[in-house]
Amino acid sequence: MFETLADFTAAADFGVGAVWSVGAASVDGIFDAGYQAAAQGAFAGVESARFTFTCAAADVPTVAHGQTMTINSVAYVIRGVHPDGTGMVLLDLQEP
Amino acid sequence: MANHLRQQLREAVATRLIGLTTTSTRVFQSRVYALESGDLPALRVYALSDEVQDATVGTLIGRRCALVIEGCAKAAADLDDVIDTIAKEVEVALATAVTVSGRSIGVLYEGCSIDFDAEAAKPHGLITMNYSATLYHDRATPDAL
Numbered sequence: 001m002f003e004t005l006a007d008f009t010a011a012a013d014f015g016v017g018a019v020w021s022v023g024a025a026s027v028d029g030i031f032d033a034g035y036q037a038a039a040q041g042a043f044a045g046v047e048s049a050r051f052t053f054t055c056a057a058a059d060v061p062t063v064a065h066g067q068t069m070t071i072n073s074v075a076y077v078i079r080g081v082h083p084d085g086t087g088m089v090l091l092d093l094q095e096p
Numbered sequence: 097m098a099n100h101l102r103q104q105l106r107e108a109v110a111t112r113l114i115g116l117t118t119t120s121t122r123v124f125q126s127r128v129y130a131l132e133s134g135d136l137p138a139l140r141v142y143a144l145s146d147e148v149q150d151a152t153v154g155t156l157i158g159r160r161c162a163l164v165i166e167g168c169a170k171a172a173a174d175l176d177d178v179i180d181t182i183a184k185e186v187e188v189a190l191a192t193a194v195t196v197s198g199r200s201i202g203v204l205y206e207g208c209s210i211d212f213d214a215e216a217a218k219p220h221g222l223i224t225m226n227y228s229a230t231l232y233h234d235r236a237t238p239d240a241l
Binding site: 037 | 124126127128129130131132133135136140142144164166168169170172211213214215216217218219220221222224
């Protein structure tokens with residue numbers, strides 16, 4: 001028996017609940033906000049973060065750049081869509 | 097004894113760049129640690145190398161100092177415009193000579209490169225502007241012209 005993809009993204013476990021701008025749909029997924037250095041010059045960069053949201057591709061079938069995913073009351077703009085071929089999709093998010 | 101001429105030059109350039117419209121007082125010299133996101137837009141000023149350009153009379157040497165000025169910014173839109181505005185403001189500010197060891201020294205623009213970074217929370221831009229200045233001094237007094 002296989003687990004469903006929803007088991008990996010459930011807000012009750014590791015996931016968070018998000019609201020996709022298309023139809024104000026609720027989507028559970030994994031939100032990551034890890035450290036990301038930016039504008040790296042000769043010696044120093046700028047402290048920043050990389051925001052991503054991983055969810056079941058079936059939950060966001062028409063996902064596209066420019067739509068938003070609201071997580072913890074912040075409406076992040078979707079700037080990248082990376083399906084992994086197994087039914088999950090990673091979305092690159094930009095701070096509003 | 098005064099500071100090394102390279103330091104005097106770097107400090108004179110950094111002082112000249114304080115107060116520009118876009119980067120205001122956010123001018124950092126020889127910065128080795130990452131800036132905080134709230135520090136942007138900002139300038140970083142480095143004196144990364146120098147070389148003796150030519151030997152003249154006796155112990156007089158011409159020291160060509162290479163300066164690197166990095167402009168950093170983030171913006172959700174029109175980031176390229178912000179970067180170009182930073183460049184304009186820096187170029188205008190350095191179009192007139194700075195004072196080093198009591199003398200006017202021209203700082204020459206030598207070109208730039210631009211990078212954009214889309215993986216961060218917001219798009220970041222970096223412009224690296226290269227400048228140089230030649231200082232003539234006695235080799236026994238690297239602190240005075």
